Amino acid sequence: MIISMPENASAFQSPEFRTPGEAGEFIRALPKAELHLHLEGTIEPVTLASLARSHGVPEPSPDLYRYTDFPGFLQSFKQVCSLLRAPQDYHLVTLRMIERLHRDGVRYAEVYISAGVMLWKNESFLQLFQGICLGAQQGRAKYGVEVRWILDAVRQFGADAAMRVAELAVAHKQEGVIGMGIGGDEKQAPPELFEGVYEYARNQGLRLTAHAGEAAGPESMWGALRVLRAERLGHGVTAEQDPELVKHLARSRVPVDMCPTSNFRTGAISRIEDHPLRRYFDAGMLVSLSTDDPAMFGCDLTSEYMLAHTQFGFTPKELARLAYNSFQASFLSEEEKARYTR
């Protein structure tokens, strides 16, 4: 289900573009960074079916990607992870992810790997990550898309498990791991639990992000900022419940990656038109657009930008600003940012 791309030109209303095709071409051609993308959420049903066959287990139900709330989504995510078992599985899905990124005009991506889930499954991160690195290397050679990795801990598995993820991230800094994050059930595990983990990660030179303000309120974002000292936040949908927080984010320019279709599909917002993207942009926050788990949500980065245009009235110039923001919000060095946005 792609909710944002109008089916035909007659339903498409835009003062700037004559057809959805023209708008799509403009968006695709914009050099973009994708900063909030889970490797495990990029796997199309056809790839999942082939993974299942290769492991001799039943193919997942066609309804796997249908859910109406966040717990339902987490269940599906867990099932996807259960089909990822060997380095060659990760090699395949990494390569296909980079094909997707290339189709969307993405030049650079910071991609989450659910290292917390791998450890919980008692798998060898080292071996699986070799499959990922090989896929990334081949993808870069073929498509010119550069990818760096953020290892994601699962909040509800607790601080000790998150510390193992931080240690892994530190151990693989030379192989393209740039940071760590926490995801999962925000209501069950507030940011304060992970203060020591983030302190360790920061001291070891990792860059820090956190999912916050998606399923929980502004207090979760304040905690991520003040206690974890996260440098970037994922989602931040509930920030606007606290005008002081919006002002703080605008002043401090702490970036927030926004994923409107994801927020709608997981029930973080009940109607797409309620999404705060436009209001945050107008308030001066450093927001960029991302897809989160595009295969699971039936979106891609082009359709998210299209949504910004058709639903939230972003002009071509403002769409270009969102693309520019995506590099500014990244963990690239200033020289690298300048090279991508020249």
Ligand SMILES: [Zn+2]
């Ligand atoms: Zn996410």
